Amino acid sequence: MSKKTYLFFVIALVGAALGLFYSGFSTSDFVAHLDRQLHPVSCSLLPGLTETTMLEQGAEGCKVAMFSPYSSFWRDRYWGGVPWSLFALGLFGFGLALSLWGIASRKGHHLAVNIGLLLAAIVAVAASLTFFSISVSKLHEFCKTCVGTYIASGVLALGAALVFVSSSGDRRRAAAAGDKPTGVANVIAILVVLVEMGLATLLPVGLYLNTVPDYGKYVAECGTLKSKEDKNNVLIPIGKAAAQAGTESILVVDPLCPACAAFHKRIQDAPFASKMSFKVAILPLDSDCNWMMTDSMHPGACVLAKAMICAKDKAGEILDWSYANQKDFRPKDKADNPSARIKEAVLKAYPQVKDCLDSPDTKIALNKTLNWAVDQSLPVLTPQLYVNGARLCDEDTDLGLDFAMTRLLGTK
Amino acid sequence: MKIAWILNAVVMIVLLVALGTGTRSMVLAAAHRLETGESLEGQKKPAPLIASKAEVAYCTDELKTVLRRVLTNCGLIGGGRRGCQPNELRNVAQISDTDFNALFKPLDKRAGIILFDPEKDELDPGAKAMLEKAWADQRGATYFFVVARASTDDTTEKNRMYSHKRANSVLFYLQERFKDPELEQKLGLLWLGEEYAQLDQQFCNWNLSRSVPECAQAQRTKGEDTQMLKELNRSAVISWIDCRL
Numbered sequence: 001m002s003k004k005t006y007l008f009f010v011i012a013l014v015g016a017a018l019g020l021f022y023s024g025f026s027t028s029d030f031v032a033h034l035d036r037q038l039h040p041v042s043c044s045l046l047p048g049l050t051e052t053t054m055l056e057q058g059a060e061g062c063k064v065a066m067f068s069p070y071s072s073f074w075r076d077r078y079w080g081g082v083p084w085s086l087f088a089l090g091l092f093g094f095g096l097a098l099s100l101w102g103i104a105s106r107k108g109h110h111l112a113v114n115i116g117l118l119l120a121a122i123v124a125v126a127a128s129l130t131f132f133s134i135s136v137s138k139l140h141e142f143c144k145t146c147v148g149t150y151i152a153s154g155v156l157a158l159g160a161a162l163v164f165v166s167s168s169g170d171r172r173r174a175a176a177a178g179d180k181p182t183g184v185a186n187v188i189a190i191l192v193v194l195v196e197m198g199l200a201t202l203l204p205v206g207l208y209l210n211t212v213p214d215y216g217k218y219v220a221e222c223g224t225l226k227s228k229e230d231k232n233n234v235l236i237p238i239g240k241a242a243a244q245a246g247t248e249s250i251l252v253v254d255p256l257c258p259a260c261a262a263f264h265k266r267i268q269d270a271p272f273a274s275k276m277s278f279k280v281a282i283l284p285l286d287s288d289c290n291w292m293m294t295d296s297m298h299p300g301a302c303v304l305a306k307a308m309i310c311a312k313d314k315a316g317e318i319l320d321w322s323y324a325n326q327k328d329f330r331p332k333d334k335a336d337n338p339s340a341r342i343k344e345a346v347l348k349a350y351p352q353v354k355d356c357l358d359s360p361d362t363k364i365a366l367n368k369t370l371n372w373a374v375d376q377s378l379p380v381l382t383p384q385l386y387v388n389g390a391r392l393c394d395e396d397t398d399l400g401l402d403f404a405m406t407r408l409l410g411t412k
Numbered sequence: 413m414k415i416a417w418i419l420n421a422v423v424m425i426v427l428l429v430a431l432g433t434g435t436r437s438m439v440l441a442a443a444h445r446l447e448t449g450e451s452l453e454g455q456k457k458p459a460p461l462i463a464s465k466a467e468v469a470y471c472t473d474e475l476k477t478v479l480r481r482v483l484t485n486c487g488l489i490g491g492g493r494r495g496c497q498p499n500e501l502r503n504v505a506q507i508s509d510t511d512f513n514a515l516f517k518p519l520d521k522r523a524g525i526i527l528f529d530p531e532k533d534e535l536d537p538g539a540k541a542m543l544e545k546a547w548a549d550q551r552g553a554t555y556f557f558v559v560a561r562a563s564t565d566d567t568t569e570k571n572r573m574y575s576h577k578r579a580n581s582v583l584f585y586l587q588e589r590f591k592d593p594e595l596e597q598k599l600g601l602l603w604l605g606e607e608y609a610q611l612d613q614q615f616c617n618w619n620l621s622r623s624v625p626e627c628a629q630a631q632r633t634k635g636e637d638t639q640m641l642k643e644l645n646r647s648a649v650i651s652w653i654d655c656r657l
Contacts, residue, residue: 027438032452034442039452090431097427104423105416196424203428204435211439213446291466291552291654360548364590367550370463374552379460 001102001109002173005166009108012117012159013099019092019124019152022047026085026145027204030066034080034212036395041066045148065143067398070134075402079215086204088127088149094200095120095156098193102163109170110181112189114163116197121160124153219404222393225250225386226376234369235279236308238316239268246277247409252373252384254285255305255322256298256329260383263397264323267385272405276387280319282308282369283382288339289366292380300329300342302366303357307346309365310356321349464656466552470518471655478515480657483555483600509609516559516649517614523651524619525611526582530565530646533577535585539621546650547586550598553652558582560603561611561649563642572605578648579603611644613637 025047032039043062065071072081098117102108128150135142174180181189228248235250251267253260267273284301287293304322308315322329329342347354356362378384385392387408396404445452516523524546526539535543547556560579562571579601587595616627626640 024434027435031435031438031442034439035445035452037445037451037457086435089435093427093431097423101416101420101423105419107416192420196420200424200427200431204431207432207435208439211436211443213443218446289551292461292463360544361590363548364550364592367548370552371550373463374465376463378463380463381460 001106002166002170005109005163005170006103008159008162008166009099009103010159012121012156012163013096013103015121015152015154015156015159016092016095016099019088019149019156020096022145022148022152023085023088023092026066026149027083027089029062029145030071030080030083030085030399031208033066033399036079036215036218036393036400041145043144045144047145047148061139061141062143062145064139064141065135065146068134068139069402070131070138072399075399076406077403078209078212079396079403080399081402082205082208084127084131085149086208087201088124090201090204091120091124091197092152092156094197095124095160097200098196099159108163109167109174110189111167111171111186112193114160114167115190116193117160118164119194120197121153121157125157128153215400215403216407219393219396219400219407220390222391224391225389228389230372232368232372234365234372235281236315237277237279238319239278246275247388248279249276249388250279250281250386252281252283252378252382252386253319254283254298254301254382255308255319256301256326257285257382258326261323261326263383263385264319266401270402270405272402272409275409280308280315281372282366283373283378283380283384284366285380285382289363290370290380292370296337299331299337300339303339303342303346304329305366305369306357306362307350307353309362309369310353311350314350318346318350464552465554466654467656468654471653472515475515475518476655476657478512479555479557479653479655482602483657512609513611516651519651519653520618522654523649524621525615525644526578526621526648526650527624527643528574528578528646528648530563530642531570531574533574533581535581536622540585540589542619542621543582543585543650544589546652547590550652551654553654554598554657555600555653556598557600557649557651557653558602559609559649560601561609561645561647562604562606563645564606564610565642566606568605568607571607572603574646575603575605578646582648582650606645610641611647611649613640613644615644616640 025042029039029041041059041062043059069075071085072083075081095117098113098120099108102113102117107113131146132150135146171180238251251260251264253264267276282305284290284305285293285297286299286301287296288299289302289305304318308318311318325345328345329338331338343357346357373380381394383397384394385397387405388410390408392404392408393400444450451457524542526535526542528534528539529536550556558579560575560582562575562578564571566574583599583601586592586599592598613627613630616624616631620627624640624643626637626643630637630640
């Protein structure tokens, strides 16, 4: 094996090691969340050196990527699904082991090694391109750790391609010196390498599936509504009338809560949404109307809640409009109370609610909604989802959503 | 070549063992935390606040005890007939007139006083507006108290009748205006006549349904004005009570 090939093997080895490093952190971050808690994530090109908490802006890309449906598959069968990064872990591990072996055994120029390394690199690059295009087109965010994996794939591919080209000369020289494996030996060697690649890639997944706990018992332990009765008609139906035939689902939301906007969108976009009919219980986390709040978490939410009540069948539209304008409706500083600004915006966008917005009847209606929450002993937090009376656990609103919803909807 | 393949097997076995144990240990650690509720960061998640009725600072044990007695004996708790008459209230509340009024003084920001004309029980527009606003501002309260009174202008019997009619005016207006099927369970009605718990000058500072010129006059002269007291007591005090009773 020539020195050039050695050098190219080192490039492939570095690429594989980097890929193992980044995919290891991605996998570790994902698997840490299997305890249904929120944890800091390693969102950096130097993971391990800088840890980013969930709330930091820098973690946004990794958070979005990890919680997106593209980070794993079989989410309806397994809590969180099976992370794609597990395959990457195995694949880069295989690339690293093969490169190491090629260098140590000096047999790296053999066709089987070249093919195995190139195939691993091609799969890694193809996967990187796929996830990169998802980041651009679907997530509109970049996860730094994932970018590290894309770079590693590129380095591995470069190394593997150079090894492949350089090894053909080595093989010719070895053949001339009498070291030429037979066709059968080559085929067997290629098969062995491919089996090794399959084993390395699938073993972590197999062990993962074998080890993940049974989450079924946790899904149903977050309580139920005390009564499904809505005697004061406080729940507001939203969505298309045709969809009202599905399993009754109650969303407890605050129009100014960012988590509600994200959760609501996720639920509406999910495949199981077609099996649900939605009603909204407004729970503004604003002390202006909500006596349970000592401080307003979302000042001005009471105005939007009243606007929804006034809008009747257009309540869903106002809720979507509120979600879309949340950034403008946030307080500009600690002293700012955006209620007046929000009221002005509401009246501009929905002038038909003008006479109703501050009427005693609207205030009473909102109060009845809040008292519905009291009667049901609901936690004072948003968002919440009740499916046929059973509460979706807060811990299952991200990675475990598909798994939990499949069970709450009784489709599993 | 043989050695090379042995080396290959060793490298691959090491890789598979490392991948296997690494994956398994990560999942098992998460499973352990899931089972035990332990946190990686060592922080316990605080229990969420549960939605509940209001309980504000003025809800002293004394106030709650009196209110419970009144509510139980005047038909709001446990069903039965509704309303309490003045001669019953003294026994029911088991409290003196002065103490009874003092108990309600912390409600000065929450309550309102609806004023009536002499020998009348009709609500004027200001009274209706105040009543609507007050009723709509239930928030986390369970009970709405209406404590009607009469001045000392007429005979005790007549004053008792005026007081009763004033309490009913409030009740009927709320029934007609809001058509709330649960109104009966929320509204505590007391009519006190002239002989129990007359309001004093301090109540001039409360939210009144119309202005009382004698209140301003009395404040200027720092004296008690009989006319002012009569005006203040031809009234009904209305308020939601933000206490869990």
